[in-house]
Amino acid sequence: MATLREKIKRLPEIPVEAFEVGGKLGFSDKMPGITIRPHKFHAPKKPKKQSASLGPNKSQFSIRKYFVWVTYPRVVCQPPFNEQVDTTSLFDAEEGENKDESHLPESNLESISKKVRYYKLSKLNGRRIRDPWWCSVKYGPWTALVTETESCSFYLPTWQLFIVEMPQVFLSWYWSLE
Numbered sequence: 001m002a003t004l005r006e007k008i009k010r011l012p013e014i015p016v017e018a019f020e021v022g023g024k025l026g027f028s029d030k031m032p033g034i035t036i037r038p039h040k041f042h043a044p045k046k047p048k049k050q051s052a053s054l055g056p057n058k059s060q061f062s063i064r065k066y067f068v069w070v071t072y073p074r075v076v077c078q079p080p081f082n083e084q085v086d087t088t089s090l091f092d093a094e095e096g097e098n099k100d101e102s103h104l105p106e107s108n109l110e111s112i113s114k115k116v117r118y119y120k121l122s123k124l125n126g127r128r129i130r131d132p133w134w135c136s137v138k139y140g141p142w143t144a145l146v147t148e149t150e151s152c153s154f155y156l157p158t159w160q161l162f163i164v165e166m167p168q169v170f171l172s173w174y175w176s177l178e
Helices: 004-010
Strands: 023-027 034-038 062-070 074-078 116-124 127-138 142-150 158-163 166-174
Touching: 004 127, 023 116, 034 166, 062 158
Parallel strands: none
Antiparallel strands: 023 034, 034 074, 062 142, 074 127, 116 127, 142 158, 158 166
């Protein structure tokens, strides 16, 4: 039986660049581990007031909420735990039938949302980590809340989306859901 450290050494290195599109890999504020820390996005500038010909004035303010499914990579990296922990089934999915697959993120949403990928992290911010950490990457699908807000005087609706399990992942825009 292989130890956890031996299993971690056999894992492919995490493709940091592929995941840092959504944020920087760093220590989490909410848990003892490393995860993607989403970029700080500023709210979009409110468009200039449109002419009355674009839409009718409304007599009421409205807020609509929608629950949707989204995919987003949740990366959680942890140090090797105590050797006393039973690790016999850890990483088995990676070592089993998927062994010959590429370990780079895929673009097929149906495929990536059904599995968890495991990687090792041996460098963080250009510095080598003494004992490589192991990382799990899951794309969801995650439940997200989308809120549409329409005002009486401003015709363009404001939209906001956040992932319920990862509220730090937040998006805001104007116009429409498409």
